[in-house]
Amino acid sequence: MVRVKAWVANVAILVAVSFFTNLAKKIGSALGQNKLLVDDTYLENLEAELIRSDLGVNLSLDFVESIRKSPCSEDEVATRLKDFLLAAFGKVNKDQFKLQTDKSKLNIILVVGVNGVGKTTNIGKLAHRFKQDGFKTLIAAGDTFRAAAEExxxxxxxxxxxxxxxxEEGSKASTVVFKAIERAQSENYNMLIIDTAGRLQNKTDLMDELSKLKQVIEKNTQADTLLETILVLDATTGSNAISQAEKFMEATQLDSIILSKFDGTARAGVVFSIAYKLKLPVKxxxxxxxxxxxxxxxxxxxxSKYF
Ligand SMILES: Nc1nc2c(ncn2[C@@H]2O[C@H](COP(=O)(O)OP(=O)(O)OP(=O)(O)O)[C@@H](O)[C@H]2O)c(=O)[nH]1
Ligand SMILES: [Mg+2]
Structure with a gap:
């Protein structure tokens, strides 16, 4: 009898809690806000939504876990996500977002990436920028795969x-790079930007060629040369960009990223994931x-643009 009474009391409490919870939710929605802490269903949906967007699995799961550990209301989720994404960039030292150059030394930028991402176009823009900035600039046509690329x-x-x-057409990329370094050094250029052929990150032989190209640069330059290896990523690429960054990182030890084609509608959330996982800054x-x-x-x- 006592047990039945306790059971009835528990059910009554549950009904009351559920009633007031729903009431609070209704009041919250009526006020256009939801001050209740997010529940499991909300978090599961959020997790799926974040993964579907291009934030990447690791970052999405870690973010949702951070909310589970320290719950907040739905209203606060966006702010928490903003802070979390800033912290993802925070894994990269703030100064690292800026390309470090030194006019008194030879600066070399090696530009790599898959086909058609915007390597050559952005080399043109960078060359213009550095020339305006007073650098004696040389560019090297290291994409020897196609005659059109050199043109x-x-x-x-x-x-x-x-x-x-x-x-001349058909020359080896490493020969072009060697000659370009030789000229840069003998004619006192302080900025050399090297174009390379586009290559898919899963083509091992082409990635090996890129590793060798980097060795040619390292072997033929003085210790104080500032070498920056930049991966160009197309902002409209989704999670495949992570695999591109990983594979190019293995082959050439990347320093940074150029995010191209960001003039369209792409939000390029994948950049957070790359900063989070690989500590690679966009410059x-x-x-x-x-x-x-x-x-x-x-x-x-x-x-801000992302949100
Ligand atoms: N809208 C827009 N288009 C771009 C941008 N960068 C490059 N493009 C275009 O993207 C296309 C490919 O650019 P390229 O510079 O040839 O790309 P690539 O990586 O050198 O290509 P491959 O050498 O073939 O691997 C061209 O039509 C460019 O005009 C950008 O920032 N915005
Ligand atoms: Mg090109």
Whole structure:
């Protein structure tokens, strides 16, 4: 009898709690806000939604876990996500978002990436930018796979008004790079930007070729040369960008990223995931096909645009 009474009391409490919970939810929605702590169903939906967006599995799961550990209301989730994404960028040292250069030394930028992401176009824009900034700039046509690639880079060299090193069709990329370094050193250039052929990250032989290219640079330059290896990522690429970053990182030990084609509707959430997992900063953003359409990356602005 006592047990039945206790059971009835428990049920009454549950009914009352559920009644007041629903009432509070209704009041919350009526006020246009929800002050109740998020529940499991909400978190499961959120997790699926974040993974479906291009934030990546690791980051999404870790974020949802952080809410489970320290719950908040639905209203607060967006702010918590903003902070979490800023912290993801925070894994990268703040100064690292800016390309470090030194006019008194030879600066070399090796530009790599899969086919058609915008390597050559952004080399043209960078060359223009560095020339404006007073660098004696040279570009090297290291994409020897297609004759059209060299013509395209030659056109950019004319637009930017910078010198170019290109060899006859069919030359090895490593020979072009060697010659370009030789010229840069003997003629006192302080900025050398090297174009490379686009390659899929799962083509081992092509990735090996890239590793060798990097060795050629390291072997033929002085210790004080500032070498930056930049991966160009197309902002419209989803999670495949993570695999691109991982594979190119293995082959060439990347320093940073140029996020190209960011002038469209792409939000490029994958960049958070890459910063979170690989600690790789974005340094430039490509915003079109013109000479001036490149900007330095600003983490805060990027996050605002993302939201
Ligand atoms: N809208 C827009 N288009 C871009 C941007 N960057 C490059 N493109 C375009 O993307 C296409 C490919 O650019 P490329 O510079 O040839 O790309 P790539 O990586 O050198 O290509 P491959 O050498 O073939 O691997 C061209 O039509 C460019 O005009 C950008 O920031 N915004
Ligand atoms: Mg190209």
């Amino acid at each position: 395209q880079l030659e056109l950019w060299s004319k637009r930017a008004g910078v010198d170019i090193v290109q060899l 430039f953003v490509g915003l079109g096909e013109g000479l001036e359409d490149i900007e330095e990356f600003k983490p805060d602005q990027f996050i």
